[in-house]
Amino acid sequence: xxxxxxxxxxxxxxxxxxxxxxxxxxxxxxxxxxxxxxxxxxxxxxxxxxxxxxxxxxxxxxxxxxxxxxxxxxxxxxxxxxxxxxxxxxxxxxxxxxxxxxxxxxxxx
Amino acid sequence: xxxxxxxxxxxxxxxxxxxxxxxxxxxxxxxxxxxxxxxxxxxxxxxxxxxxxxxxxxxxxxxxxxxxxxxxxxxxxxxxxxxxxxxxxxxxxxxxxxxxxxxxxxxxxxxxxxxxxxxx
Numbered sequence: 001x002x003x004x005x006x007x008x009x010x011x012x013x014x015x016x017x018x019x020x021x022x023x024x025x026x027x028x029x030x031x032x033x034x035x036x037x038x039x040x041x042x043x044x045x046x047x048x049x050x051x052x053x054x055x056x057x058x059x060x061x062x063x064x065x066x067x068x069x070x071x072x073x074x075x076x077x078x079x080x081x082x083x084x085x086x087x088x089x090x091x092x093x094x095x096x097x098x099x100x101x102x103x104x105x106x107x108x109x
Numbered sequence: 110x111x112x113x114x115x116x117x118x119x120x121x122x123x124x125x126x127x128x129x130x131x132x133x134x135x136x137x138x139x140x141x142x143x144x145x146x147x148x149x150x151x152x153x154x155x156x157x158x159x160x161x162x163x164x165x166x167x168x169x170x171x172x173x174x175x176x177x178x179x180x181x182x183x184x185x186x187x188x189x190x191x192x193x194x195x196x197x198x199x200x201x202x203x204x205x206x207x208x209x210x211x212x213x214x215x216x217x218x219x220x221x222x223x224x225x226x227x228x229x
Contacts, residue, residue, distance in 0.1 A: 035215040044204055044219035045154065056217065088154060093213025097170060098144065100154040 002027040004089055004101035012109040019076040021104045023089035028069045033093035036065055036074045039103075040085045048087075049074065076106075084108050111135040113205050113220035120226045126193040129223045131205030138186040139163035141207045144216055145179065145190045149201040157203075160188060161210055195227045 003026040013019055023034070032052035037045035047056040049065035052072055062077040076083055089101040116130040131143060145157040158169035160179035167179050178191040188205055202222040208214050 031213065033213050033215075044206075044222055046219075047215055047217050050215040050217075090154075090215065092208070092215045097156045097158065097168065098146075098216065100146075100156070102153045 001096060002029070002091055002094070002099055004091060004099055006087075006089060006101040006104045008104060009102070010105045010107060012107050013079055014109045015079050015081055017079050019074075019079055019083070019106055021074040021076075021087055021106075023067075023072040023074070023101050025070045025072075025091060029072075029091050031093065032068055033091060034065075034067070034072050035090045035092055036063075037088045037090060038083075038085045039088065045088060050092075079106070081108075111207075111218045113207065113218055115203075115205060115220040115223045118224040118226070120228065121195050123196055123227055123229055125195050125227075126191060127195060127225050128189055128191045129203050129205075129225070131188045131190070131220050133162075133186045133188070133207070136207075139183055140210055142210045143179070143181065143188040144206045144208060145177075146204045146206055146216075147201040148204070148222075149198070152201075154204075155201075157190070159208070162186075162188065163210060192225075195225075197227050199225065200227050201225060 005024045007022045034052045036049040039045045053065045064075045066073050086103045086105045088103045091099045112134045114132045142159045144159040157173050160167045176193050181188040205220040206216040
């Protein structure tokens with residue numbers, strides 16, 4: 001079964017800085033079936049990116065996704081105050097069901 | 110707009126069962142699957158399984174397949190998750206979430222979550 005490892009566990013940055021989050025899969029992900037979610041305290045996750053690089057409806061263009069195979073990246077070009085949250089990657093489209101990474105917390109430095 | 114509205118928080122004793130509901134609106138219920146995902150305090154999201162809202166077919170994670178049952182009522186556009194033999198480590202927020210059925214799609218909408226606390 002594929003495992004998703006996210007790094008770093010915590011990213012301490014200031015508003016306006018660039019955030020780069022990594023998601024590594026133990027097995028190659030076919031068709032780039034990789035999504036990214038944002039979760040704020042006390043809230044449900046929100047879909048940001050699907051297909052590794054496609055933004056979901058209403059997601060600002062400061063969020064971008066890239067990668068293929070086993071290595072994927074979520075980039076937030078300039079952090080806004082509302083972007084400080086936990087981010088999860090997810091492999092979908094597997095017959096075994098969706099798999100989530102452990103999350104990266106982006107906190108205010 | 111798409112909404113998934115879950116039932117309220119529950120407190121249960123070890124060994125009991127809990128049933129969580131998920132009322133869908135704003136889309137064609139039967140063309141989507143409903144996933145159930147839980148999150149223990151400070152932990153990652155954990156997939157429990159899904160139910161096709163159209164056919165009622167289910168797939169359960171091996172970790173839960175002996176204790177969980179999913180069902181749905183298409184007339185009420187509501188899905189249900191029944192978890193039995195509760196233990197303290199089942200304390201978590203339980204989410205329902207939808208995925209378009211019939212292909213490889215990401216989960217694109219979530220319920221607000223239901224906190225289930227298991228304590229003697």
